[in-house]
Amino acid sequence: MPRDLFHLRCEKCGRDNYVTSKNKRTMTEKFRIRKFCAACRTHVMHKEQKISKG
Numbered sequence: 411m412p413r414d415l416f417h418l419r420c421e422k423c424g425r426d427n428y429v430t431s432k433n434k435r436t437m438t439e440k441f442r443i444r445k446f447c448a449a450c451r452t453h454v455m456h457k458e459q460k461i462s463k464g
């Protein structure tokens with residue numbers, strides 16, 4: 411199964427706070443989740459950001 415790594419990027423400050431992976435076959439939608447951002451010091455929406463390899 412192909413699994414790609416993604417950053418979860420804060421939509422407010424643009425900082426990459428988390429690394430996650432997802433299965434391309436089962437998760438085709440853009441991943442968005444509400445998570446804590448240490449820079450914003452609050453919970454904000456984070457959006458997936460593909461990690462470029464190499």
Ligand SMILES: [Zn+2]
Pocket residue numbers: 420421422423424425447448449450451454
């Ligand atoms: Zn932030």
